[in-house]
Amino acid sequence: MSLRYMILPLLLALLTAGLSLGQPAGSTSIADDNSSIEAVVDQSATLSLNESTPINESINESTPINESLSLNETGNVSSAAGNAIAAPLKADLNYIWSFSGIEAGLITMALEQNGSVILGRAKYEPDDGMAWNADVLGSVEGDKVELTMSAMKDNALTTTRLSGTFANEAIRGNFTQVRDGKIVANGTFNATWINPDISSYTPAKVEAPAAVTAPAPAEVTSTADTADAAVNKTTSKMNEKKYTDVREFKDKIGMGGDLSGIPPGMSGF
Numbered sequence: 045m046s047l048r049y050m051i052l053p054l055l056l057a058l059l060t061a062g063l064s065l066g067q068p069a070g071s072t073s074i075a076d077d078n079s080s081i082e083a084v085v086d087q088s089a090t091l092s093l094n095e096s097t098p099i100n101e102s103i104n105e106s107t108p109i110n111e112s113l114s115l116n117e118t119g120n121v122s123s124a125a126g127n128a129i130a131a132p133l134k135a136d137l138n139y140i141w142s143f144s145g146i147e148a149g150l151i152t153m154a155l156e157q158n159g160s161v162i163l164g165r166a167k168y169e170p171d172d173g174m175a176w177n178a179d180v181l182g183s184v185e186g187d188k189v190e191l192t193m194s195a196m197k198d199n200a201l202t203t204t205r206l207s208g209t210f211a212n213e214a215i216r217g218n219f220t221q222v223r224d225g226k227i228v229a230n231g232t233f234n235a236t237w238i239n240p241d242i243s244s245y246t247p248a249k250v251e252a253p254a255a256v257t258a259p260a261p262a263e264v265t266s267t268a269d270t271a272d273a274a275v276n277k278t279t280s281k282m283n284e285k286k287y288t289d290v291r292e293f294k295d296k297i298g299m300g301g302d303l304s305g306i307p308p309g310m311s312g313f
Contacts, residue, residue: 135184135210137162139237140245146204146219146233153180153193153235154245160184166193167248174198175248182206189215200224206233213237 136157143151147168155164164180178195191206200223208217214236221229 135187135189137184137189137210137215138240138242140239140242141215141235142238143233143235145231146206146221146229152238152245154242155180155182156242157184162189162191164191165245165247166195168195169248175250177247177250178204184210187211189217197223202228208233208235 137155138157139155141153141155143153143166147170149168149170151166151168153164153166155162160183162180162182162184164182166178166180167175168178169175174197176195176197178193180191180193182189182191184190187210189206189208189210191208193204193206195202195204202221202223204219204221206217206219208215214234216234217232219229219231219233220227
C-alpha cells in the first residue's frame with residue numbers, strides 16, 4: 045500500500061477526534077482544519093512525487109544503454125563507410141591509351157577488357173626510324189594492371205612486361221623489356237587514355253624488309269670431269285701432226301741438201 049493512502053486516513057481520524065473533544069466548530073476552526081487538510085494533501089502529493097522519483101531515475105539510468113546502442117550503431121555505420129572507402133575501385137581500361145617512357149616517342153595501345161582479361165594491340169610510329177606493331181595480353185585485378193607487349197623490332201622478337209596501378213584515369217608503373225633472352229631496357233611508364241572509341245584504332249604502316257639477293261651457286265666440277273678433261277687434252281696433243289708435210293722440207297731433199305732437219309725416216313731420199 046502506498047504511503048499516501050496510509051497518511052490520509054490517519055489525518056482524518058485525528059481531525060475527527062479533535063472535533064469530538066469539544067472544540068468549537070466555528071468558521072475559523074474549520075478554515076484552519078481546511079488549511080491543515082490542504083497541507084496534508086500537498087504533503088501527500090510531494091510524497092507521491094518523491095515515490096515516483098526512483099522510477100524516473102530508473103528511466104534515466106537506462107539512458108546510457110540507449111546511448112551505448114546508438115554509439116554502437118554509429119560505429120558500425122562508420123566502419124562500413126571506412127570499408128567502402130578502403131575498397132579499391134574496379135578499373136575500366138576499354139580505351140585507346142598513350143604510353144610514354146618506354147620508347148623515345150609515344151606508344152599507342154588499344155585495350156579491350158573482358159572481366160579480368162585484357163586483349164589489345166599496340167603500335168609505334170616514330171618521326172624517324174622503323175615503325176612496328178605489337179600484340180598485347182594482360183589482366184586486371186582491382187586497380188592492379190599487368191600487360192605483356194610483343195613486337196618485332198630490328199628483326200628480333202621484343203617482349204615488354206608492364207606492371208602498374210590504375211588511378212585518376214591513368215596507369216603508372218614499371219616496365220622491363222627483353223630481347224634474345226636479355227634485358228635490354230627497364231624503367232617507369234605513364235599512360236593516359238586518349239579515345240574511348242577502340243574501333244577507330246589503325247595499325248602502323250610497317251615497311252617490308254629489303255629483299256636479300258642470294259649469291260649464284262658456284263659451279264661444281266667433279267673429279268671425274270677433271271680427269272676426263274685431262275685425258276682429252278693429252279689425246280689432243282697426241283693427235284697433233286700425225287703426218288709430216290714433205291713440202292716443208294723440199295729445199296732439203298735432194299743431192300747436197302742438209303738433211304739434219306728432216307724427220308727420221310725421210311733421210312733416204
